[in-house]
Amino acid sequence: MRMSRYFLPVLKETPREAQIVSHRLMLQAGLIKQASAGIYSWLPMGYKILKRIEQIVHEEQAKAGHLAMLMPTIQSADLWRESGRYDAYGDEMLRIKDRGGRDMLFTPTAEELVTDIFRSHVSSYKDLPLTLYQIQWKFRDETRPRFGVMRGREFLMKDGYNFDLTKEDALHAYNRHLVSYLRTYERMGLQAIPMRADSGPIGGDDTHEFLVLAETGESEVFYDSEITDLTFGDRQIDFDDKAACAAVLDEFTSRYARTDETHDEALFAQVPEERRRTARGIEVGQIFYFGTKYSDAMGATVQGPDGKPVAVHMGSHGIGVSRLLGAIIEASHDDKGIIWPEGVTPFHAGIVNLRQGDEATDAACEDLYDSLRAAGLDPLYDDRDERAGAKFGTMDLIGLPWRITVGPRGLKSGVVELTSRRTGESEELSPGDAVAKLIAIYANV
Amino acid sequence: MRMSRYFLPVLKETPREAQIVSHRLMLQAGLIKQASAGIYSWLPMGYKILKRIEQIVHEEQAKAGHLAMLMPTIQSADLWRESGRYDAYGDEMLRIKDRGGRDMLFTPTAEELVTDIFRSHVSSYKDLPLTLYQIQWKFRDETRPRFGVMRGREFLMKDGYNFDLTKEDALHAYNRHLVSYLRTYERMGLQAIPMRADSGPIGGDDTHEFLVLAETGESEVFYDSEITDLTFGDRQIDFDDKAACAAVLDEFTSRYARTDETHDEALFAQVPEERRRTARGIEVGQIFYFGTKYSDAMGATVQGPDGKPVAVHMGSHGIGVSRLLGAIIEASHDDKGIIWPEGVTPFHAGIVNLRQGDEATDAACEDLYDSLRAAGLDPLYDDRDERAGAKFGTMDLIGLPWRITVGPRGLKSGVVELTSRRTGESEELSPGDAVAKLIAIYANV
Numbered sequence: 001m002r003m004s005r006y007f008l009p010v011l012k013e014t015p016r017e018a019q020i021v022s023h024r025l026m027l028q029a030g031l032i033k034q035a036s037a038g039i040y041s042w043l044p045m046g047y048k049i050l051k052r053i054e055q056i057v058h059e060e061q062a063k064a065g066h067l068a069m070l071m072p073t074i075q076s077a078d079l080w081r082e083s084g085r086y087d088a089y090g091d092e093m094l095r096i097k098d099r100g101g102r103d104m105l106f107t108p109t110a111e112e113l114v115t116d117i118f119r120s121h122v123s124s125y126k127d128l129p130l131t132l133y134q135i136q137w138k139f140r141d142e143t144r145p146r147f148g149v150m151r152g153r154e155f156l157m158k159d160g161y162n163f164d165l166t167k168e169d170a171l172h173a174y175n176r177h178l179v180s181y182l183r184t185y186e187r188m189g190l191q192a193i194p195m196r197a198d199s200g201p202i203g204g205d206d207t208h209e210f211l212v213l214a215e216t217g218e219s220e221v222f223y224d225s226e227i228t229d230l231t232f233g234d235r236q237i238d239f240d241d242k243a244a245c246a247a248v249l250d251e252f253t254s255r256y257a258r259t260d261e262t263h264d265e266a267l268f269a270q271v272p273e274e275r276r277r278t279a280r281g282i283e284v285g286q287i288f289y290f291g292t293k294y295s296d297a298m299g300a301t302v303q304g305p306d307g308k309p310v311a312v313h314m315g316s317h318g319i320g321v322s323r324l325l326g327a328i329i330e331a332s333h334d335d336k337g338i339i340w341p342e343g344v345t346p347f348h349a350g351i352v353n354l355r356q357g358d359e360a361t362d363a364a365c366e367d368l369y370d371s372l373r374a375a376g377l378d379p380l381y382d383d384r385d386e387r388a389g390a391k392f393g394t395m396d397l398i399g400l401p402w403r404i405t406v407g408p409r410g411l412k413s414g415v416v417e418l419t420s421r422r423t424g425e426s427e428e429l430s431p432g433d434a435v436a437k438l439i440a441i442y443a444n445v
Numbered sequence: 446m447r448m449s450r451y452f453l454p455v456l457k458e459t460p461r462e463a464q465i466v467s468h469r470l471m472l473q474a475g476l477i478k479q480a481s482a483g484i485y486s487w488l489p490m491g492y493k494i495l496k497r498i499e500q501i502v503h504e505e506q507a508k509a510g511h512l513a514m515l516m517p518t519i520q521s522a523d524l525w526r527e528s529g530r531y532d533a534y535g536d537e538m539l540r541i542k543d544r545g546g547r548d549m550l551f552t553p554t555a556e557e558l559v560t561d562i563f564r565s566h567v568s569s570y571k572d573l574p575l576t577l578y579q580i581q582w583k584f585r586d587e588t589r590p591r592f593g594v595m596r597g598r599e600f601l602m603k604d605g606y607n608f609d610l611t612k613e614d615a616l617h618a619y620n621r622h623l624v625s626y627l628r629t630y631e632r633m634g635l636q637a638i639p640m641r642a643d644s645g646p647i648g649g650d651d652t653h654e655f656l657v658l659a660e661t662g663e664s665e666v667f668y669d670s671e672i673t674d675l676t677f678g679d680r681q682i683d684f685d686d687k688a689a690c691a692a693v694l695d696e697f698t699s700r701y702a703r704t705d706e707t708h709d710e711a712l713f714a715q716v717p718e719e720r721r722r723t724a725r726g727i728e729v730g731q732i733f734y735f736g737t738k739y740s741d742a743m744g745a746t747v748q749g750p751d752g753k754p755v756a757v758h759m760g761s762h763g764i765g766v767s768r769l770l771g772a773i774i775e776a777s778h779d780d781k782g783i784i785w786p787e788g789v790t791p792f793h794a795g796i797v798n799l800r801q802g803d804e805a806t807d808a809a810c811e812d813l814y815d816s817l818r819a820a821g822l823d824p825l826y827d828d829r830d831e832r833a834g835a836k837f838g839t840m841d842l843i844g845l846p847w848r849i850t851v852g853p854r855g856l857k858s859g860v861v862e863l864t865s866r867r868t869g870e871s872e873e874l875s876p877g878d879a880v881a882k883l884i885a886i887y888a889n890v
Contacts, residue, residue, distance in 0.1 A: 007512050009566035032836045033562055036521040043560055044512040044577070067452050067489040073518060073582060074539070074551065076481040091544045094519070096551075098598075099586045104481070106519065106541075106551075117478055117486055121454035129454060132489070137518060137582070141544045153543075154517045163748055284604045377802070 001347065002369075003382045008034075010394055011196045022329035023148030025338050026391030029398045031325070038153035046325070048346040050294070053324050054135050056187050056343065064180040064239045066131040066160055068177050071117075072112050073137055073260050077103035079112040094139045106139035106194050111294050111316055114161045118312070119300040126164045126312065133160030135321055149322045150282070150330075151218070152291045156313065156322040163312045165304065166289065170313035174206060175245035175287045177317040181210055182232040182252065184319065187445075188328060189341020192284050194252050198261040206289040206315075209374055211258060214330040217224050221281040223257040224271045255311065258343060259283075274435025282327045284317065289315040338399030339421050342445040347380035349438055350400045352391045354407035356383060364416065364431060371435045377442060396421070402441070404434050446792065447814075448827045452489050454478075456841055459592055465661045467774035468593030470783050474843045475600060476770070480733065483590025490843065491770070493791040495601065498769050499580050501632050501788065502603050509625040511576040511605055516555050516562075521770075522548035524557040528742045539584045556739050556761055561604045563757070566744040570610045570755065573747065576618060578605030580766055586878035595727070596768045601767040608757045612736065615758035619651060619734045620690035622762040626655055626730050627677040627697065629764065629772070634786025637729050638672055639697050643706040651734040651760075654704060659775040662804060666726040667703040669716045671846035704728075727772045731861045734760040775845030783844030784866050786889045792825035793817070794883055797836045797843040799852035809851050809861065809876060816880045823886060841866070847886070849879055 018024035026032050031046030042050055042313075056373040058068060074096065080086035086105075094106040107113070108224075114132055122130065135158045146152050162173035178194060185192035190212050197209035211221055213228075230252055237244055239418045253359070256271050260266065267274060291310040295301065320327075332339045334440040340346070349372065353365045365381060373378040380400060388407075395403050405417040405426075415428040418437060429437065451742065454475040462479075471477050474489030479837040487495055495825035503513060519541065520761065525531035531538075531550075539551040552558070555838040559577055580603045583608070590598050607618035615885060623639060630637035635657050642654035656666055658673075675697055684691055701716050703709065737756040765772075777784045785791070794817065798810045810826060817824040825845060827836045833852075840848050850862040850871075863882060874882065 005510060007566075007572075007577065009813050030566075030682075033565065035517050035558060035561075036547075038522075039517045039519060041517060041558065042515040043562070044514045047514045050515070061581070065450060069452075069489045069492045070487040072480050072484045072486060074481075074484060074584060076484075094541065094543065096539065096541050102481075105548065113480060113486065116480075117488070120478065121452075121475075127452075132452065132721065206512065225504050288505075419867060 001378070001380050003380060003384050006380070008398070009043065010397060018148065020147050020330070021295070021333060022216070022326040025329055025333060025397070026325065028352055029338060031047050032149065038142055038151070040149060040154075042216060045346045049325055049340070049344055050322060052292070052344045052346065053188065053321055054156075054230055057184055057319055057321060058185040059188070061133055062160075062179050063183075064131075066133050066180075068133045069114050069132050069258055070136055071107070071335065072296070073106055073139070074104050075107045075113055079102070079116055079298075080105065083112050084292055085112070085252065087281070092142065092342070093138045094141045096256065104221075107317075108138050108140050108346075110134070110159055111161065112151055112298070113299050115294045115298045115314070117428050118163055119298060122163070125302045128163060128165050128312070129169055129173060130385070131160055131162040131319070132265075133158060147216075148328040152322065155320065158319040160317040162315050162317070163300075164314070165302065165310060165312065167313050170289055170315055172242045173246060174315050174407065175249045176239050177287045178208065179232075179237055179239070179245050179248045179314075181249070181287070181317075181319065185210065185212075185284065186232055187343045189343055190322065190331060191231075193223065193257055193281070195221060195223070195257040195259050195281075196253070196262050197259055197286060208253065208287055209283050210258065210285040212284055212327045212331055213279050214282050214327070215280055217280035217282040217332050219281050219283060220260040221258070221279055222260075222263050222268050223277050223279075224255040225275040225277050227252075227255045227257050231310065234306055250379040255291050262344075270321060284324055284325075284327050284332060285317075285319040287315065287317045289313075313362060325338060333399070337397035340399045341399055342401050342442060344397075345401050347400050348377040348442055349379050349393045349402040349404055351379055352395060352403060352405045353381070353383060354388050354405060358384045358408055359429070361406050361408055364411055368404055368406065368416070368435065369433055372438065375435065375439050377438060402438060446823070446825050448825060448829050453843070454488065455842060463593065465592050465595070465775070465832040466778060467595065467661070467771040470778060470842070472776050473594055474783060476595065479733065481839065483587055483596070485594060485597060485599075489669050490791045492806060494770055494785070494789055495767060497789045497791065498633060498766055499601075500628055502580060502629055502764055502766060505625050505632070506578055506603070506605065508628075509576075509621050511625075513579065514577050515579045515581055516552070516558050517550050518551055518584070520558055520741050523551055524561055524743075528557050528739055530557070532853070533658055535823050536759045537585045539586045552759070553585050554763075555579070555581075555604055556606065556759075560721040560739045560743045560745050560759070563597050563608055564743060567608070570747045570749050571756070574607065574609050574618060576604060576605055576607040577730050578762070589758075592661075593771055595771040600765065603764040603766055603820075605762040607762070608745075609755065609759070610747065610755060612758050614738070614752065615760055616651070617687045619732055620687075620759050621684050622695045622732045623653065623697065624677075624682055624684070624693045625662040626732070626762075626764065626779055629653065630657075631677055631727065632770065632788045634788050635729070635773060635776060636673065638668065638678075638702055638726070640668070640704050640726070641698070642731060643705050653698065653732055654728050655730040656704065657728050657729055658724050659772070659778055660725055661775050662725035662727050664728060666703070666724055667705075667708050667713050668718040668722050670722050672697075672700045672702050674885060676832060702722070724827065727767070727768075727775060728766040728770050729769055730762075730781060732760065732762045739884035761853065773872040774821055780845070785844045785846055787846050787887065790844075790846050791825040791847050793822040794824050794847040794849055795840045796824055796826040797827070797833070797840060797848060797850045798828060799833050799850060801830045803853055804850050805856050806853055809856055813849055813851065813861070813876055813880065815874070816876070817883065820884050822883060860869070
């Protein structure tokens with residue numbers, strides 16, 4: 001993309017309404033614009049990152065064998081009455097009357113509707129296991145929406161639902177989701193720690209939240225410092241292998257790690273003192289096993305191997321897709337702006353032309369732009385007639401992980417400068433070597 | 446995908462609520478399930494086709510230089526009061542009060558919000574031209590929702606908005622959209638004819654609807670038969686070339702083609718009688734130029750070259766993304782089921798194992814499955830323990846354009862059968878040749 005043709009409304013002033021750094025940087029970098037309280041438009045670069053995050057979620061869900069589908073945002077209240085949640089949900093549910101006077105709602109989650117789909121179409125244990133998921137907009141009518149996309153009213157969520165014949169199978173689905181989520185967050189450059197949590201209005205006993213440590217997190221968290229040494233890395237896993245998935249759960253949840261909702265001082269005291277940590281965390285996902293809560297209430301049974309009806313064991317599993325942009329920025333920024341991890345960056349590299357209009361620098365930039373695109377990379381070329389300082393400032397603010405700077409002096413020696421946004425380190429390379437280095441970097445992302 | 450692991454709830458009975466063939470086939474093939482009147486869940490295969498259609502729209506919009514973004518579904522009534530449309534829109538608008546008692550709505554279209562984004566961020570003519578678009582769910586509270594996704598209440602639409610300094614530039618944006626839409630529909634295997642139309646609640650004088658001819662279409666259309674000979678084909682076009690885009694508009698709109706809303710008997714009579722056609726059509730898109738209607742009402746001006754404020758010239762441009770599934774099926778089916786065009790098919794080919802459990806046929810099917818996937822194709826392997834007739838019936842119903850049939854008799858002679866869903870013609874090929882043929886077919890899609 002050429003900056004001259006892009007819509008990147010970078011703000012010069014610091015937006016006053018932003019109380020936390022991710023909200024401020026998302027507004028300043030032209031990623032979002034507030035439409036109403038807690039409701040945002042996603043401007044082109046913000047939308048691009050959102051799609052990148054969605055794509056990672058889809059890819060990792062597919063690897064785990066989960067099936068993508070989509071449920072509507074506006075649902076009838078009837079199903080919610082069947083489960084008993086219509087009255088229980090409270091004022092956060094956006095309730096609507098349609099023109100025929102029917103009670104509708106903007107769905108905050110979809111256990112009821114997916115259970116209705118299941119009971120309508122699945123009748124035999126032979127069709128299990130089954131995990132359906134969607135990435136869809138949700139609405140939660142917060143009294144005090146704040147912190148930008150971190151606590152918005154309209155937000156994008158991945159919500160998945162497993163249907164299994166037995167508790168054991170459903171717990172495997174739970175473990176499979178845990179593994180899949182660890183991979184998902186790591187690809188986004190995040191360390192998200194599974195912590196024992198409270199189940200809230202979803203219900204059920206077994207639940208873990210995934211938290212990213214950040215000063216601005218809404219939850220206080222307590223953990224054994226050994227847990228931050230764990231990474232999933234690039235290990236291969238067979239998602240059908242129950243023992244392998246269970247082993248990952250054990251590895252990542254056997255040390256103490258809890259939010260304030262479930263914190264137990266006595267247990268925490270058993271962690272060696274030098275490893276006890278208290279911090280704040282941002283919730284970026286949660287997994288639940290709730291057994292037959294919805295299948296009992298809604299009659300979602302299958303014929304078991306013995307011919308008798310069995311209520312299916314279920315769980316639900318969520319990732320806060322739009323909130324992840326905020327979480328990533330909270331975890332990865334400096335005083336100049338955002339630092340996108342390679343996995344989610346909206347553009348793979350920025351090209352800064354230090355003397356726009358100069359024949360040699362223009363030609364070198366065009367060559368770089370074409371070479372990167374030919375290699376399947378997506379560069380952002382700042383081709384505006386602006387001072388170098390302004391171009392650098394924009395690139396630092398929007399946070400592309402790599403910048404290629406092209407100036408007349410370097411070109412005379414046949415070099416351009418490749419700079420890491422994270423370290424600030426630069427190296428002089430021939431344009432060809434700069435392209436080759438970027439190709440190598442992104443081959444591993 | 447292996448059928449044994451997929452969720453494809455094919456219905457044996459003919460659903461009674463379906464009045465038109467696309468609705469019936471979408472239900473029978475397990476693509477959608479009604480959640481409430483006019484509101485559908487997209488089951489995995491339906492969702493896959495929806496994403497495929499979205500992807501084509503995104504690719505063609507990017508080629509035209511338009512920028513993807515996303516606006517929220519729930520908007521404040523305030524902006525709609527500013528444009529005067531809040532009261533004018535009528536009962537089809539889904540009106541909502543949030544918990545704070547504020548008037549909100551589920552957006553049926555987004556001229557107001559995008560104009561607000563524009564006026565907040567763009568102040569100079571130097572930032573023009575600009576075209577922003579989104580693919581987002583809309584709601585239209587129809588009194589009588591029917592025909593499945595063809596006339597639903599919650600529906601997915603691509604809506605794009607151009608901002609230009611002059612009427613001439615805005616008409617170029619109009620022409621650019623026309624070209625881009627022709628390409629978009631052709632990639633989906635559709636002939637969509639631009640017809641002079643009525644602007645309705647959007648406003649403006651210049652507008653064309655794109656109609657797909659089908660018996661079940663909601664509009665009566667009148668046209669010169671020469672128009673159905675036109676195809677855009679694979680011509681290359683420079684979307685910045687005003688004359689080239691205008692020439693395409695001339696070519697595709699100079700012959701008589703109108704919906705009943707704008708039909709003119711006297712003009713139609715001038716078409717030679719043997720070329721006069723009356724038919725029915727399904728609207729799959731519409732483009733509008735409405736000048737400064739919204740920019741005047743909402744104060745969307747830029748500083749012109751002479752330093753004076755100029756109200757921008759705008760247009761909006763829509764594609765009915767979810768309704769396209771219905772339109773494609775109306776235009777492409779037979780009495781056995783759907784026939785997906787290669788451009789939008791959910792899977793590139795089906796593999797039917799005639800003797801599941803037989804060592805040789807199982808191995809041959811696995812090889813085919815792996816080879817197609819290694820080539821970047823996405824096959825659906827019917828690995829269920831079912832009769833051949835049932836497997837063929839399912840494949841015909843769901844309409845994958847190509848089927849590979851693997852049976853013990855053929856394998857003894859080293860061949861499998863490759864069958865075209867459209868023509869029903871089969872040929873015997875070695876498995877390697879069948880894969881090569883499919884690769885060649887999809888290389889041109």
